[in-house]
Amino acid sequence: MEQVKIGFIGTGGISHLHGKQLQELANVKIGAVADPSEKNRGEFITKFNLKNAEQFTDYNAMIKQVDLDAVVICSPHTLHFKQATDCLEAGLHVLVEKPMTCSSTEATRLIETANKAEKVLQVSYQRHFQPEFLFIKEFVEQGKIGKLTSVNASLYQNWKQLMENTWRQNPALSGGGMLMDSGSHIIDILLWTTGLQPQEVHTNIEMRDCDVEINSFTTLRFPDGLIGSLNIVGDAPCWHETYVFGGEFGAIFYDNGRLTIRYLNEKPVYPELSEQTTNQDKSFIDALLRLGTDYVKGEFAQRVVQLTEKIYKEANYQPIK
Secondary structure (H helix, E strand, O other), X not given: OOOEEEEEEOOOOOHHHHHHHHHOOOOEEEEEEEOOOHHHHHHHHHHOOOOOOEEEOOHHHHHHHOOOOEEEEOOOHHHHHHHHHHHHHOOOEEEEOOOOOOOHHHHHHHHHXXXXXXXXXXXXXXXXXXXXXXXXXXXXXXXXXXXEEEEEEEEEOOHHHHOOOOHXXXXXXXXXXXXXXXXXXXXXXXXXXXXXXXXXXEEEEEOOOXXXXXXXXXXXXXXXXXXXXXXXXXXXXXXXXXXXXXXXXXXXXXXXXXXXXXXXXXXXXXXXXXXXXXXHHHHHHHHHOOOOOOOOEHHHXXXXXXXXXXXXXXXXXXXXX
16 A cells, blocks of 8 residues: 545544644545535635545545545544444544544444454544653653552633534533543543553532533542542633642652653752654554554543543433433
């Protein structure tokens, strides 16, 4: 395969990041786009100068009529499972936006479909390729702050205001609120950097006069007595993302991209980070060309879905009735 021919399902906001990163790769061609919105399709085609790309309102028509190698799925959350399943069964590799699915049952079935088809299923958790999070993961794994004793993660965002009157606040399309959407990235980092899965969760959810949850405050109990917290606040004035990884003799603090390492009675250390060398799109192309294995597999993304589902169930909250 000299050139990878890509189709897009969904050409709204996040698709533009994928389009930009894919066009930076010499061995990739965006050959077709599918979106019910003519406006979205037109803006995407114009922005990336895709005059020869075929356009469809229905993704099924696209994958049947165009000879593609892979698809990038950027549609509303509850559509991911069916669309990804159809594409995998059609013999296409799949890069799907987060969350992979809206239930653990769907996640299991999708992974089985990908394995049966022998196709790459990658989920677009871009933080896996960012130097600051790679540093945290390696630092924790190497025991440089000792055994973890606490983990705290929080995200503040003006999500309620930004997403008003959009599909993200329609539970039939979103599958949930702030936790299912932006919060999925925070859950991802919490699980990926520690390599752990919580055994027990306790949570409080606030709707804030919306059809989906806006705020959620969760305490987590991991194996070996490790305690954590996950606070997702969707009616804040701005984006603010923080993590604290506490160990037996040190801690790592992340604050909006800035890393600080602290040890008792010592001055703070601000580590130098390496340059980013790949991203979710390049790693996807490398994986399907068998040039690399550094991609976010469905099996990992399933763990994010499982914890999200567990939090909702513990709060007795069902976004989709």
